[in-house]
Amino acid sequence: MxxxxxxxxxxxxxxxxxxxxxxxxxxxxxxxxxxxxxxxxxxxxLREVRTSAPTSRAVPIAQVNAQDAARAATGIGELDRVLGDGLVPGAVVLLAGEPGVGKSTLLLEVAARWAKAGRTTLYVTGEESAAQVRLRAGRTDALADDLYLAAETDLGTVLGHIEEVGPSLLVVDSVQTIGAAEADGSPGGVSQVREVTAALVRVAKRRGMAVMIVGHVTKEGSIAGPRLLEHLVDVVLAFEGDRHSGFRMVRATKNRFGPADEVGCFEMAENGIVEVPDPSGLFTSHRETPEPGTCVTVTMEGRRPLLAELQALVAPSALQVPRRTMHGVEAGRMAMVLAVLERRARHRLYDRDVYVSTVGGARVIDPGADLAAAVAVASAVTDTGLRGGVIAIGEIGLAGELRRVPGTDRRLAEAARLGFTEAVVPAQGVGSDREPRPTRDGRREVRSIGGLRVHSADTLAEALAVLGVQRGGRGEARADRLAAVPD
The missing domain is CATH 4.10.1060 (ZNF265 like)
Structure with missing residues (x-):
């Protein structure tokens, strides 16, 4: 020592x-x-740890019965997609999200469907009374005979309810409201949250009981409590969505039993939370004639292709440092795209305010949306609308080159299914059999995939030329005249 x-x-x-x-x-x-x-x-x-006799013998891994960890479906397809086709017995799932996003509503629906399948479920609430939860359950049709409800804030009492009811699924809403008498501090503190979570993990593994825990988030958006909390649990789910919008997304950030990048889509309705198995139409504006400053792309959320529309507005700036306002996209990545657009494609942006946003509250973090963002800004600068039914997919490098993104074929298939007719992608971005050959005019040949005409481009400037929004296009002079008109 x-x-x-x-x-x-x-x-x-x-x-x-x-x-x-x-x-x-x-x-x-x-x-x-x-x-x-x-x-x-x-x-x-520092103290010596004594050797003790094991409670069970170690066996060869091939002799372990894998059926003991067979998954069970929750009854909500979008949640099962994120979890990896269902809940594993003994798994501990942490669901975190901002206040009012619908965490309790979703887990009450999960508990009800689990109980309606003939499996005993215990729902422990520490934030509401039993009568308040019963009122919400009646409104959302979440009543079941095998669903047990307890309003408790003491860990010892919660463990007593578990021994008495013997559930196969335990829902705790929320971990910050449960206190342990053996731990220091008040409920919600670091020591209390760590002790409560560790106790729930122990009882879940011992009984083979699935546990779903509601967690709070801080004002920065991270999960409240010690970082150790995320290491203790098996699955961490982030429940995202704007409280002013009905659309919600459940995103897996950690999953020991399945993919850690899947996304489930939901919508808040009057009678509770509803699955959205085909959410692509929620993030587009459905205009027959595209307006200048808009472009549609296809992003990949896990294994699911999703349509997203990016909108841009470029206006003369009266400030010494022009504004760069982003909503739904990463500000740092958009700053890089704007720099490449100005340096490599010769679009003047240094004295103009630039606003970029997504439609429907979508959050786009896929690098494959770089080209669509650049096209939207270029379209706004030149005041030129794109042709109808056009999408743009590709990552932009600092040299202005277009880079291939994963899942291009799946993205194009989704665009063709939804009725789009043209696409611009990086060269070598479609298939892997051969590189598109240049035609006599210097441009690359146009392919047809499922009725979708696919244009290939090596650089950002080439892609803008294919779409007719390059510097000096038919809308550039009109845009300059509008920029010169005083208010």
Whole structure:
């Protein structure tokens, strides 16, 4: 044990977010980089661990019965897609989201459908009374004989309910409201959340019971509580959506039993939450004639192709530093796209305000939407509308080249299914048999895939020329005249 000059044990310090330890106090955690999270935990205690007899013998892995971990469907197809075709017995799922997004409504629906399948379910609420949950269950048709309800905030009492009811699914709403008498602090604190979650994980593994926990988020959007909370559970789901919009998305950020990049789509209705198995039409504006400054792309959310429309507005700026306002897209990536658009495609943006947004509240983080964003901005700059039924797919490099994105064939198939007629993609982005050959006029040949005419381009400038929104196009002079007119 390290000692000071006086012979007393030296204190150690630990991060309250991730558990990283150090022998001296520092202002920033060296593991999770969180400021002000280092606390004094006293002198380290070194003690020898005694050997004990194992409760069960170790067996060869081939002799373990895999049927003990067979998945069970929740009855909600979109949630099963995200979980990996259902819940695994003994799995602990953390569902986090902003207040009012619909976490409790979704898990109450899951509990009801699980119980209607003849499986015992226990729903523990620490934020509402039993009567309030019963009222919401009646409104959303979430009543079932095998669904048990308990309003408790003490961990010991919750464990007693589990032993009495014997459920195969436990829903806890929420982990921040449950307190453990053995842990320090008040419910919702770091020590309390860690102890409560660890206890629920232990009982879930011992009984083979699936557990779904509601978690809060901070004002920055991260999951509230210690970072260790995400390491303890098996699955972490983020419930996203604007409270002013009915559309919701469940995104997996960690999944030990399935893909960690799947997305489920839902819609809040008067009678509860409803699945949206085909959400592509929710993110487009459905105009017959596209307006200048709009472009449609196809993004990949896990294995699912989704249509997204990006809109751009470019206006003269009266500020020394023009505005760059982004909604639904990454500001840093859009700044790169605007720089490439100005340097490689010669579009003047340095003295103009640029606004870029998505339709329907979609959040686009796929690099394959770079080309559509650039086309939308170029269309707004030149005041030129695209031809009807056109989509753009591709990642843009700093040299102005177009890079191939994964799942191009699936994206094009989805666009063709929804009635689009033309697409612009990077060269070598369609199939892998051969590179598109250039035609006599220097452009690459046009392919047809499922009735969709596919244009290939090597660079951003070439793609803009194919779509007719390049510098010096038919709308450029009119856009310059509009920019020169004083208010």
């Amino acid at each position: 390290a000692k000071t000059t006086t012979g007393r044990p030296r204190s150690s310090y630990a991060c309250t977010e991730c558990g990283w330890t150090t022998m001296r106090w520092v202002g920033r955690c060296g593991e999770c980089q969180t400021w002000g999270s280092i606390a004094d935990v006293g002198a380290p205690k």
